[in-house]
Amino acid sequence: MDAILAGTLLASTLRVATPLILCALAGVLAERSGVIDLGLEGKMLFAAFAAAAVGTVTGSTFVAMLAACGIAVLMSWLHGFATVTHRGDQVVSGMALNIITYGLTAVLAIAWFQQGGQTPPLGEDVRLRPLWPGAGETFGVIVGEGLLGHDGLVYTALALVGVVWFLLYRTRLGLRLRAVGENPNMVDAAGLSVRRLRYLALSMNGVLCGLAGAYLVLAQSAAFAPNMTAGRGYMALAAMIFGRWRPVPALAACLLFGFLDTIAVRLQGVKLPHIGEVPVQAIQALPYLFTVVLLAAFIGRNVAPQALGRPYVKEH
Amino acid sequence: MSAPTLPRWADVVVLPLVNLAVALLISGAVMALIGQNPLEVLTLMAKGAFGSMRGFSYTLYYTTTFIFTGLAVAVAAHGGLFNIGAEGQATLGGLGAGIFALWLARDLPGFVMLPLIILASAGFGALWALVPAYLQAYRGSHIVITTIMFNFLAYTLLVYLLVNVLKAPGSMAVESAPFEPSAALPNAQEAFAWFGIEWPSSPLNLSFLLALAAAGLVYAYLWRTRAGYRLRTVGASAGAAEYAGIPPAHQILIAMAISGALAGMVGVNEIAGVNRRLLLDFVAGAGFTGIAVAMMGRNHPAGILLASLLFGALFQGGAEVGFEMPQFSREMVVTLQGFVILLSGAMAYVLAPTLARVIHALPGIAKRRPA
Numbered sequence: 001m002d003a004i005l006a007g008t009l010l011a012s013t014l015r016v017a018t019p020l021i022l023c024a025l026a027g028v029l030a031e032r033s034g035v036i037d038l039g040l041e042g043k044m045l046f047a048a049f050a051a052a053a054v055g056t057v058t059g060s061t062f063v064a065m066l067a068a069c070g071i072a073v074l075m076s077w078l079h080g081f082a083t084v085t086h087r088g089d090q091v092v093s094g095m096a097l098n099i100i101t102y103g104l105t106a107v108l109a110i111a112w113f114q115q116g117g118q119t120p121p122l123g124e125d126v127r128l129r130p131l132w133p134g135a136g137e138t139f140g141v142i143v144g145e146g147l148l149g150h151d152g153l154v155y156t157a158l159a160l161v162g163v164v165w166f167l168l169y170r171t172r173l174g175l176r177l178r179a180v181g182e183n184p185n186m187v188d189a190a191g192l193s194v195r196r197l198r199y200l201a202l203s204m205n206g207v208l209c210g211l212a213g214a215y216l217v218l219a220q221s222a223a224f225a226p227n228m229t230a231g232r233g234y235m236a237l238a239a240m241i242f243g244r245w246r247p248v249p250a251l252a253a254c255l256l257f258g259f260l261d262t263i264a265v266r267l268q269g270v271k272l273p274h275i276g277e278v279p280v281q282a283i284q285a286l287p288y289l290f291t292v293v294l295l296a297a298f299i300g301r302n303v304a305p306q307a308l309g310r311p312y313v314k315e316h
Numbered sequence: 317m318s319a320p321t322l323p324r325w326a327d328v329v330v331l332p333l334v335n336l337a338v339a340l341l342i343s344g345a346v347m348a349l350i351g352q353n354p355l356e357v358l359t360l361m362a363k364g365a366f367g368s369m370r371g372f373s374y375t376l377y378y379t380t381t382f383i384f385t386g387l388a389v390a391v392a393a394h395g396g397l398f399n400i401g402a403e404g405q406a407t408l409g410g411l412g413a414g415i416f417a418l419w420l421a422r423d424l425p426g427f428v429m430l431p432l433i434i435l436a437s438a439g440f441g442a443l444w445a446l447v448p449a450y451l452q453a454y455r456g457s458h459i460v461i462t463t464i465m466f467n468f469l470a471y472t473l474l475v476y477l478l479v480n481v482l483k484a485p486g487s488m489a490v491e492s493a494p495f496e497p498s499a500a501l502p503n504a505q506e507a508f509a510w511f512g513i514e515w516p517s518s519p520l521n522l523s524f525l526l527a528l529a530a531a532g533l534v535y536a537y538l539w540r541t542r543a544g545y546r547l548r549t550v551g552a553s554a555g556a557a558e559y560a561g562i563p564p565a566h567q568i569l570i571a572m573a574i575s576g577a578l579a580g581m582v583g584v585n586e587i588a589g590v591n592r593r594l595l596l597d598f599v600a601g602a603g604f605t606g607i608a609v610a611m612m613g614r615n616h617p618a619g620i621l622l623a624s625l626l627f628g629a630l631f632q633g634g635a636e637v638g639f640e641m642p643q644f645s646r647e648m649v650v651t652l653q654g655f656v657i658l659l660s661g662a663m664a665y666v667l668a669p670t671l672a673r674v675i676h677a678l679p680g681i682a683k684r685r686p687a
Contacts, residue, residue, distance in 0.1 A: 038460070082662040091398055091460050092607075093662030099604055100654030104346065106647035111350035114643070226647070234464055241461060281476035288465040288472075295457035304458075 003141050009262055010146030014154055015220065017258030019044065019212040021157045023236030024243065024250040025164045026208035030076075031245055032168060033201035034181035034307040038094030039079055040209055041233025042101035043072040047213025049105040052119040052224035053112065055126045061218060064126065069210030075101075076206035077199070084198045087311035098233070106226040121222040128153055128219045153215050158251075160208070165247040177201055181305035184312040194312045212236075238291040244303045257287040320676045322668060332612050332619070332660060334671055336626075339655035343648065352644060357637055364636025365629035371636065373504055373518035379628030380520070380585045383527035385606025386624050387534050388579035390615040394538055395571025396551035401448060401463025402579040403603025404470030405441040409580025410587040411474055412440030414594030417499035417587075418482065418492055426498040433499060433588045434526065434581065441580015442573040444470060449572030453565035459572075467603070474596065482594055491595035501589040521589035523581070530578060531617040537574075547571055579603065601650065605631075608653045611660045627653065 023040045030037040047068035055064035075097055082088040109117045128151035135148035168174040180187045180197045188194050212232075217224055239257055243250030264283035271277050322331065344354035365375045385402045392399035399405075416436040421429050448462035475490075484493040501521045508515035538544040550557040550567040557564055586598040605627055612626070613619025627649075634649035659667065 038464075082658065082666070086663060086665045088662040088665060089398075090662075091400075092611075092657060095400065095604070095607065096654050096658035096662055098654075099608075099657060100651055103647040103649070103651030103654055107346065107645050107651060108350065110645045110647075111352075111643055117645070231468060234468070237461070238465065279476055279480060281472040281479075285469055285472040288468045292451070292457070292462055292465050292469075295462060296451050296455045 007141030007144075007146040009259070009266070010142065011149055012262040013255060013258045014146075014150060015258075016261045017254045018154045018157045019215050019220075019232055020236045020239055020254040020257060021161065021251055022208045022212035022215065023233055024240045024254050025157075025160055025247060026205040026212070027237055027240040028164060028168075028243075028245055028247055028250055029177070029201045029208070030205040031240065031308055032181045032305055033177045033198050034184060034305055034310065034312070035080070035083060035198055035202060036090040036094065036309045037079070037202075037205060038091055038237065039075065039097040039233075040094075040236050041229055041231065042094075042098035043075045043206065043209035044213040044216070044233050045098075045105055045227070045229045046075060046101045047072040047210040048216045048228055049109060049119075049213075049224050050210075051214040052122065052217040053108075055122050055218065056113075056120050059123065059126055061126050061128065064218065065211070065214045068214035069207045072210035072213060073203055073206030076202040076209070080199050080202045083311060084195055084202070087313065090309050090311075102227060105224070109224060109226065117226040119217075119224040122217065126218070127222060128215075131155070151219050153211065153219060156211070157215075161247050161251045168247065173200075178305075181307055184307050188312070188314060194314070198312075235287055238287055242287075242291050242294055245305060260284075260286050320672045322672045323675065326671065326675050327668075328614060328619075330675075331668060331671060332614065332623075334667060335660040336612065336656060338667065339652055339659055342655050343652045346651065347648065350643075352641065357641070357644060357648075360637045360640055361630065361633030363633075365633035368516075370516035370518055371632060373516055373520045374635075375625070375628045375632040376504075376524055377518060377520040377585075377590070377628070378631045379624045380524045380527045381582050381602045382605050382609050382624035382627050383531060383620060384578050384581045384585070385602050386609030386613060386620040387530055387606075387617065388575045388603075389606045389610035390613070390617070390620055391534060391538070391547075391578065392571050392575040393610060393615050394544075394551045395547050395567055395575075396554060397449075397452070397459055397568065397571055397575075399445070399463060399572065399575050399579075400460055400607070401445060401466050401603070402575070402606045403599055403601070404463065404467035405444050405576040405579035406582035406586075406599045406603055407467075407470040407474050408444040408576075409437035409441040409583030410594065410598055411477065411583070412436035412580065413583040413587040414482065414492060417495040418594070421496035421499035424498060429498045430501060430588070433501075434584050437580045437583035437588075438577035439580070441583070442577040445572040445576025445579070446569060449569050452572075453568040459568075478594065478596060489595075492593050494593045495588070499588060500592045501584065503589065519590040521585065523585040523589045526581065526584060528621075530581065531621055534574075534578070535617040543570070579606070605653055607661070608656045612656055 023044055027037050027040055050071040051064040051068040054067035079093050079097060082093040083090045106117050109119060113119050130149050131152055132148050135144040138144055139148060168178060176187060176192060176197055180194055184194045216228060235257055239253035240250050242253035260283055264280050267278055268280050347354040347357055364371050366372055385406060388402045389399055413433045413436055416433055444466060448459050448466055451457040451462050452459040478490050482492045483490060501523055504520040505515045505517050507522055538548060546562045547567050547570060549562055550564045554564040582599060582602055587594060591598060609620055609623040609627055612623035630649045630652065634646045637644045638646055
């Protein structure tokens, strides 16, 4: 009984955390290069719609994922056009992209699929399948189902944490990306293009958001529904801040938030010994509460990238 | 290569209209893409919003809410703060109105109850905004992030209280019992009936007058008092303000308290005026529409009144079009709102220089330009 519970909790935590991890990594890349990205939510939502729409029409998982990443990268570039090229307000731009996406995906879904905003459910052959379907029988509930019962995108997300960490801290490009978020003047003086580096970070950010959106329709639910991201992009943003703009702590925050979400569903109506019934809303509020408390505790410490949110004006 | 600056009249009048026109063009292209005739939609929208007294009354009802949230975003903006939290502050405002109405309306008459509800809405909204304000002023936590978090916290708090405490016993719907009549703000139909004027039934209520008064007070405060001058000084340059003896931290608290109180008064309109019971989702994105309204209205109360009327008409018109053309969704209006924010907020430096060049190329403008 306990092993089954542990196995399902673990499996569900990983499933909930996967889109958060992908988006949080996307946020880390953009913000370490100095560009605030509130648009994670919108990019994920549009990517989910693209994956659902293209998956329905073409019946190909690969093309659906390509479409998801493509649209998210385009949105990242639009964000870059407004804020990097034209030095517009990064917060406002991200907010605007979220609102546009919220409206536009619903409009397009209603017009093209005529099911009140839903897309038709994707077939089993388009959806992502567990990599090792027999793992549960071989390795038991905890390892087999909890850890090994997932589709490839879950493991890709976990692997990407390492990839982003390696990129940021062990490569020359990563050093430049971090430098452009801390001190763009210095990077400029070294003869590198601030603009190109920030666009590069935004492009990678778009691909990651695209994967997150694709995961929502190809793995979690089989169809697109209006506003199906339901604030996950903001929660990923919170996880990124909670992880102090670093990939590995951000992963830990995503797993924590995923776990909280999982037990919030499980604890509905359950009376705990000594505590009594814990309201679901209290657990659901915890990720946001944690983030606010942590932000308040940050005082005086330079944890956010120094040049975050400041458009770079090249001197002549 | 610096572009010529825009003359003031163009900056205040032409630029917002150009931004709106471009946003409308993009939205029109989207409509054309999904096989709808943009002109037909626009005509139906205008007819739905202004074509009948009932439609116009609905338009003014939407306008009321957008005036409150637009002013909320604008006051914060004058203090140099971007308040994304109007959504949550409005939620708390409605909660405040609901708690006081359910608690005291049985014993108190309307002339005591209604001012109390207005104070409760404004007070709850202000307190909810003061926490992020304090964290920004004294702990350096970025107000954009904290107000986003507070939007989610406000919603979960409302869900918790409604489900566990305030829900009407025996009811399936997640909403409170209806308020006593003394806690219901008279609607336009009732108010006009006092003077023997017939008015169609609609959600429009007396909080429209409250919104107009708020706009006037915000104008007087920002441009006619020393306190408003201090606030604008901090917004223009926190460093200069500090040097001049104005502590920016105090102004952050004041700006956000006023901003939150204004957003909170959405609760007067939606909860005490329209629904007359506490329920979920009564804000419905108005906090974000407030951002578009404040940007189009250039953070000036007069501009905000006009922009609120515009968005009120769009939302009411959009709802009417939905009845006539089943494939049209109201989300089209949300999309348009997003493009307005993108163009007038984030891309402020994209269109303006082009517009400035065009205006300066016009004959007769250059001569009037001060040297």
